[in-house]
Amino acid sequence: MDRSAVLLAGAFMLAAGGVLAQTTAATASGVSASGLSTDLMQLYREARLEDPKVLASFAQAKAGHEHEREAMGALLPQVSLNAGVNQIRQENDIIQDSYDAETYSLVLRQYLYNKAAWENYKKFKSLAKQTESEALDAQAEATVELARRYFTALAAEDELELVKAERRTTQESLDRVTALYEKQLALVTDQLDLKARVDLLAAQELEASNQATISRESLAEIVGRPVKERLSRVRDDVHMQVSAQSLETWVREGIAQNPALKASESGVEAAEAALRSGKGGHYPTVSLNLSAQQTNEGYNNALAPRTDSYVAGVGVQVPIYSGGSTSARVRGLYQDQVVAEEQREEIRRRVVKEITSAYLTANSNGEKIEASRLALSSAQLSRVAAEKGLTYGMVNAVDVLAAVRNEFRARRDLLKTQYEFLSNVFTLNRWAGRAPVESVESVNGWLSPSRSVQDIMRP
Template sequence: MGASAVLLGGAFMLATAAALAQTTAAKPAEVSASTFSTDLMQLYREARLEDPQILASFAQAQAGQEHQREAMGALLPQLSFNAGTNRIHQENDLIEQSYDNENYSLVLRQFLYNKAAWENYQKFKSLAKQSESEALESQAEATVELARRYFTALASEDELELVRAERRTTQKSLDRVNALYDKQLALITDQLDLKARVDLLAAQEVDARNQASISREALAEIVGRPVKEKLNRIRDDMQLRVSAQSLETWVREGMALNPALKANESGVEAAEAALRGGKGGHYPTLSLNLSAQETNEGYNNSLTPRTDNYVAGVSVQVPLYSGGSTSARVRGLYQDQLVAEQELEAIRRRVVKEITSAYLTANSNGEKIGANRLALASAQLSRVAAEKALSYGMVNAVDVLATVRNEFRARRDLLKTQYEFLSNVFTLNRWAGKPPAESVESVNGWLSPGSSGQAMGVESEY
């Protein structure tokens, strides 16, 4: 009986242990944000909801619509209701009395002709359009800034990886020289040169790590949260080129679609309407007045039977002289119109300049990328050959160090040119009036979560 109990107890303990083991195995491993990746489109969607600049632009456009509605209200009927009561005590040689007087009135006024009010509405109508265009311009500018910070973060992390990789490569060369030095096959100067380079790269790594953290914080400022995920990088299999459109086509589209240009065009329209409204101060106004009144108050606050009065009339108001203020205001508004026209001309010229500069620079970057890839391949072969030659004593460590530097300089040049190309594409799209979402989507297609360190030929340690 005792043996059976022991066997049953042992079986129970084994079953319990197996169940605990299964539970432990089924428990998912903890993950952090750094195990995931994010791309430019995801950050753009978050920025649309969190970036203060974008949120302010939405509010600005809405405010413009409300100001337009406010100006239109001056053209619609104005209806007011008035009510009053008085306690009156009256004394004379015949009587002494106290009584209450009451009066109620309903007044409707409608302008039949008021040039100043009409032009004021036209001004705010143009200002509402200007606010919408300025909001679009702010959103396009915010998108370019997001892309710039995204690529800056990538470049900072690339620099950290390159410094680490160069330090490892140089350390391997130092290890070889140390081994050769022990055999009296290398000079002490070679050993010291490589050691100095390794120490310098270690110091540069500290600075590069700091810059990578700062660049991440710059992204967090826009999206409103810490960005811990890995950032998608440029795909290796993509041919980076600007679209086949000619420069003239890009400029023509920019002149037709650029939101900053449209905002200034609306600003000129608003200034013209304001000038016409100022001149309207010299024009007469014509209005229709309807009123209904009920009162028991007569002449000299006397008490009378309750009376209802209904009045319909047309009134004309003709301005004659206001001390010259109306004419001065018109002259000032004329100068405001000239300012708006010159600002429009300035933005027209800037659109042409920015599109031309971004287009030519992006095309130059595209051609330079191919040359940089060839230069990197040659630098890699040169470094490998120098390392082999060092092992045979055909070159010294300084020669190897020079080839390593050349290789990593070529890597940096390639990455820098790629990021400059993408930044210029964003700038080109912005000034050409392309929707920000369309620009992000097109560039985001060149990014891939699987090409972090491979593009540089080094293993990512960030």
């Protein structure tokens, strides 16, 4: 376990070095942060070093191993050195005397049999495993949260660009209708409808801008710095689908590897060991005792020649009655074991539910993405036809507004479905117990740093 902690710390230092080198290079070249780009993998590396929840979970795991070592100490030899110097004055009918008495002793005690201490060590050993699994689960959960906030930021910027584009498109239609109205070829109601829509989109643009800023702040909360770089966006040339594994395979994998479930299993083992330790309070303890003593103090604090004594013995302590506290403690520990078992079952059921939900939803999203692309293509053609029809007086402004709204609704649906798919991929991998870095690497391959927010408006 110590070796894995060292490797983990080394990985953190390497990641920190990469981030520092990149930041230094950017500063040296005079490039502003907004001119750079970042992707999900880069933010993941930074978050591993800065996310308080992740850092706290790994600190807790280290503390768990130290508590395990503390419990082991009770099984090892206990050595103590004692020294005492006393000023003694004796008076009787014959003499009055005062002198210094010195006593030095070295005592060693080793348990030969102590069931309670042994089972207590087993409990803390299981608790250390539990905290380690909880740290891995916290890292997996934090990765899902990072991805969710990343795609939320992309979606917010998409919405801002879509509102701007819809406003420009509607403004162009308004300009055409105004020109036709001046020639008495259009109705004033058409002009007013389009102007009202332009004004509404202006207000929505302000709200979308605020949401884009807020979403960036959500990312900054995790990575510990302002995120001003351009975010890598989803490539338009990838086919998104879940792996060919069946749902049953995903569920089996999750039950075998999910860190939260492993943590609950370790919790059950710890509760069982605690119960056995409680029952150990009814068992005798056997200890080996070795001591060496040097003193010049005799019977009744009388001054005596210096005496060296060495004692070796075996002690047996048999508990008989403690007021019923030991039995009550055992009954309480049994209920704690029941609680741990029920919590394990709760988590097992949740693993099955989350994997099933993420798997089915991701598959549905994959099919919906293709359908949304076709719907967007059709909506674009419909909007172009409506605008031409307005010029020739074949349709009115309401028809054009409906066509424009349909096109941008189709764009929103496509982008939203893509982000939902990617979020469900992270959720699926998280509950299946796969390493977070694998999820980030696979999804990061679907992102392109060269694709800008304006590219989402391209047909």
